[in-house]
Amino acid sequence: MSLYGLQKFLYELNRDARVQERYRDDRAALLTQYPLTDEERAAIEAGDIGLIYVLGANGQLLMHFAAYLGMPWADYIKAMRDGIVTHGPVRAGVYTMTTGMDEKVAGV
Amino acid sequence: MSLYGLQKFLYELNRDARVQERYRDDRAALLTQYPLTDEERAAIEAGDIGLIYVLGANGQLLMHFAAYLGMPWADYIKAMRDGIVTHGPVRAGVYTMTTGMDEKVAGV
Amino acid sequence: MSLVFAGICSHAPGITGRAHMAEPALRDEFYAALRQMSAELHATKPDALIVVAAEHFANFFMNNMPAFALGMSDEYQGPIEDPEWLKIERRKIRGNAALSKRLIVEVMNSVDVAYAEEWKFDHGIMVPLHFLTPAYDIPVIPANINCQGPPLTPLHRAWAFGEALRHAADAVPERIALVGTGGISHWPATPDSGKVNEAWDRELLDRWSRNDRQALLSYTDVATYRDAGQGGFEIRTFISVAAAAGGRGTIHFSKPIPIFAVGCTVATMNIACRT
Amino acid sequence: MSLVFAGICSHAPGITGRAHMAEPALRDEFYAALRQMSAELHATKPDALIVVAAEHFANFFMNNMPAFALGMSDEYQGPIEDPEWLKIERRKIRGNAALSKRLIVEVMNSVDVAYAEEWKFDHGIMVPLHFLTPAYDIPVIPANINCQGPPLTPLHRAWAFGEALRHAADAVPERIALVGTGGISHWPATPDSGKVNEAWDRELLDRWSRNDRQALLSYTDVATYRDAGQGGFEIRTFISVAAAAGGRGTIHFSKPIPIFAVGCTVATMNIACRT
Ligand SMILES: [Fe+3]
Numbered sequence: 093m094s095l096y097g098l099q100k101f102l103y104e105l106n107r108d109a110r111v112q113e114r115y116r117d118d119r120a121a122l123l124t125q126y127p128l129t130d131e132e133r134a135a136i137e138a139g140d141i142g143l144i145y146v147l148g149a150n151g152q153l154l155m156h157f158a159a160y161l162g163m164p165w166a167d168y169i170k171a172m173r174d175g176i177v178t179h180g181p182v183r184a185g186v187y188t189m190t191t192g193m194d195e196k197v198a199g200v
Numbered sequence: 201m202s203l204y205g206l207q208k209f210l211y212e213l214n215r216d217a218r219v220q221e222r223y224r225d226d227r228a229a230l231l232t233q234y235p236l237t238d239e240e241r242a243a244i245e246a247g248d249i250g251l252i253y254v255l256g257a258n259g260q261l262l263m264h265f266a267a268y269l270g271m272p273w274a275d276y277i278k279a280m281r282d283g284i285v286t287h288g289p290v291r292a293g294v295y296t297m298t299t300g301m302d303e304k305v306a307g308v
Numbered sequence: 309m310s311l312v313f314a315g316i317c318s319h320a321p322g323i324t325g326r327a328h329m330a331e332p333a334l335r336d337e338f339y340a341a342l343r344q345m346s347a348e349l350h351a352t353k354p355d356a357l358i359v360v361a362a363e364h365f366a367n368f369f370m371n372n373m374p375a376f377a378l379g380m381s382d383e384y385q386g387p388i389e390d391p392e393w394l395k396i397e398r399r400k401i402r403g404n405a406a407l408s409k410r411l412i413v414e415v416m417n418s419v420d421v422a423y424a425e426e427w428k429f430d431h432g433i434m435v436p437l438h439f440l441t442p443a444y445d446i447p448v449i450p451a452n453i454n455c456q457g458p459p460l461t462p463l464h465r466a467w468a469f470g471e472a473l474r475h476a477a478d479a480v481p482e483r484i485a486l487v488g489t490g491g492i493s494h495w496p497a498t499p500d501s502g503k504v505n506e507a508w509d510r511e512l513l514d515r516w517s518r519n520d521r522q523a524l525l526s527y528t529d530v531a532t533y534r535d536a537g538q539g540g541f542e543i544r545t546f547i548s549v550a551a552a553a554g555g556r557g558t559i560h561f562s563k564p565i566p567i568f569a570v571g572c573t574v575a576t577m578n579i580a581c582r583t
Numbered sequence: 584m585s586l587v588f589a590g591i592c593s594h595a596p597g598i599t600g601r602a603h604m605a606e607p608a609l610r611d612e613f614y615a616a617l618r619q620m621s622a623e624l625h626a627t628k629p630d631a632l633i634v635v636a637a638e639h640f641a642n643f644f645m646n647n648m649p650a651f652a653l654g655m656s657d658e659y660q661g662p663i664e665d666p667e668w669l670k671i672e673r674r675k676i677r678g679n680a681a682l683s684k685r686l687i688v689e690v691m692n693s694v695d696v697a698y699a700e701e702w703k704f705d706h707g708i709m710v711p712l713h714f715l716t717p718a719y720d721i722p723v724i725p726a727n728i729n730c731q732g733p734p735l736t737p738l739h740r741a742w743a744f745g746e747a748l749r750h751a752a753d754a755v756p757e758r759i760a761l762v763g764t765g766g767i768s769h770w771p772a773t774p775d776s777g778k779v780n781e782a783w784d785r786e787l788l789d790r791w792s793r794n795d796r797q798a799l800l801s802y803t804d805v806a807t808y809r810d811a812g813q814g815g816f817e818i819r820t821f822i823s824v825a826a827a828a829g830g831r832g833t834i835h836f837s838k839p840i841p842i843f844a845v846g847c848t849v850a851t852m853n854i855a856c857r858t
């Protein structure tokens with residue numbers, strides 16, 4: 093249920109200008125609307141893309157949050173790699189099976 | 201597309217406390233978010249249940265708006281009957297085929 | 309393990325919300341039939357109860373209107389309506405996400421169901437639960453059929469959905485109960501609210517009790533609307549239960565209660581072996 | 584009247600959004616193949632273009648995740664993403680609600696599609712349109728398959744969806760074009776972004792070109808994930824097109840462009856008579 097809340101926040105932030113407005117102006121209140129663990133809430137507050145990836149958020153949601161935070165593509169890819177180094181393998185969601193990270197196939 | 205906007209407003213008002221809050225505090229701004237004709241917007245502003253029924257809103261949406269406006273069940277049924285007398289037959293939606301209104305089968 | 313119980317009942321919000329306005333003797337007879345169904349349901353010791361409900365625009369809208377939906381959460385809420393209006397207190401209702409997922413994967417082999425990891429129950433589920441599981445002691449798996457916003461789910465697909473639910477119930481180790489809820493002929497939330505076509509209802513319930521697939525699927529939406537109102541579109545939920553159970557039905561209660569805006573119905577069906 | 588065109592192409596957001604980072608000669612060869620497909624598409628004089636796209640959580644979420652969805656509006660918008668990020672300007676795109684409704688009613692006879700009276704196109708539809716109908720001169724009908732949030736739509740149902748679209752296209756008086764869009768093997772929006780399994784892609788496209796139903800439906804999600812990444816789940820869109828067209832396919836372009844995070848593909852299929 094918790095990854096559900098994390099992903100729903102990302103979904104609504106991505107598609108709704110009003111949620112983006114509240115994210116800027118009233119973040120704490122906004123986040124109380126989603127069922128989030130403390131770790132998830134802190135990761136969102138900090139814009140910690142690497143941790144959010146490890147927590148299991150789908151990249152189709154996460155890449156737009158990274159773009160919203162102003163992160164260039166190469167930094168976004170690097171943040172996910174760093175997340176795995178810091179926090180270990182992806183814990184939930186469709187990427188739990190993802191393996192090696194020694195290739196830099198995108199060239200970034 | 202317009203009945204769609206009218207019904208979507210009712211749907212979101214029915215299920216979302218934040219929309220209800222904006223309906224109370226910031227109605228005009230809230231209503232700009234929905235594609236509405238002037239007639240639809242005026243009917244919502246006035247809480248004109250009879251006209252909204254004639255405009256085609258589904259009763260599964262409309263009955264909750266009537267309840268939200270504090271209208272008892274008998275008044276809600278009467279408002280729809282009065283709407284047809286005042287504005288003519290239902291113009292769109294699933295009730296366009298609805299016929300007579302001479303029976304008071306519900307006893308209200 | 310298998311489907312262990314199958315039944316149908318009404319769900320109109322007036323059943324609880326306008327209870328005080330009904331003729332007491334008639335109302336209490338209806339309530340007693342619902343309580344009897346509750347006893348029969350519990351006697352089958354189900355691990356979960358699938359409630360096949362009808363679309364009322366509580367969770368879904370025409371921006372993404374599923375022909376069929378199934379819940380996939382460990383916890384639901386209800387009623388979504390004003391509790392004062394429905395006269396049912398708002399509460400959490402236990403689900404079973406893991407069981408839901410196994411059922412959904414099975415159903416998806418033949419019916420393209422949308423899944424929903426949250427769901428706010430409206431009167432279509434809360435009214436039945438209020439009588440059938442008043443202690444909320446059986447985990448619920450909500451299901452939905454689009455009976456409200458055209459294009460409506462075709463009747464033969466509602467039959468296919470029932471068959472798919474049966475296959476799924478038989479494929480999991482748990483004991484599964486199934487209740488379909490809907491009005492038969494009725495004109496809810498319209499100026500004709502309270503009108504009932506008793507002859508049409510008798511014929512529908514006769515076809516249902518005989519589990520006459522061909523007769524059940526021969527209704528057209530145009531004729532149903534003419535004879536049974538837009539509320540008549542909800543026969544889809546009853547059709548699904550007939551397809552799932554495959555047996556013969558027994559009508560325990562069937563009388564119009566106009567202030568409830570529906571011909572109130574309580575019926576069960578025996579579970580036939582799958583052929 | 585009938586299905587008049589069938590094709591497939593890639594839709595990765597990098598194709599437009601990171602165009603400046605790609606090797607120019609390779610990129611331009613790919614763009615030329617897309618423009619050639621655009622010319623072939625226009626030559627068939629379609630009245631509407633159905634784009635079968637893959638779920639990316641732009642319009643739908645796990646609170647109501649349809650296995651299949653079809654748009655039913657006269658007007659759509661796109662891209663939903665930041666136009667700067669995708670490098671495609673935000674605009675309105677013409678649809679055809681009445682035609683959508685007739686198609687949906689036909690499709691619903693065998694596939695339980697959700698309908699959507701609004702839809703904000705993401706890169707999955709905007710990138711193909713940017714190249715295929717740069718003047719936005721053909722009304723679009725968006726379609727969606729859940730390739731993203733498990734439980735995913737089974738492959739054999741994606742085939743059934745393609746067959747249903749074909750039946751529907753043949754049942755309406757309009758000339759219908761169909762484009763399926765998706766990556767083949769790819770690991771989009773992951774640390775492995777840019778990785779491509781060329782051998783797997785060749786095999787998939789070979790099965791697709793031969794329209795080998797059994798071979799196309801023999802992939803399992805576990806094996807696809809292992810060999811082709813989560814992006815490989817999008818083969819569902821290609822499978823639908825093969826089922827709809829029923830003919831043999833021709834691959835016009837198929838090369839990895841790592842910065843686009845996908846093996847870029849352009850292919851068309853001839854329309855076989857229905858048996
Ligand atoms: Fe109902």
Ligand SMILES: [Fe+3]
Binds near residue numbers: 594637639765766817
């Ligand atoms: Fe994609």
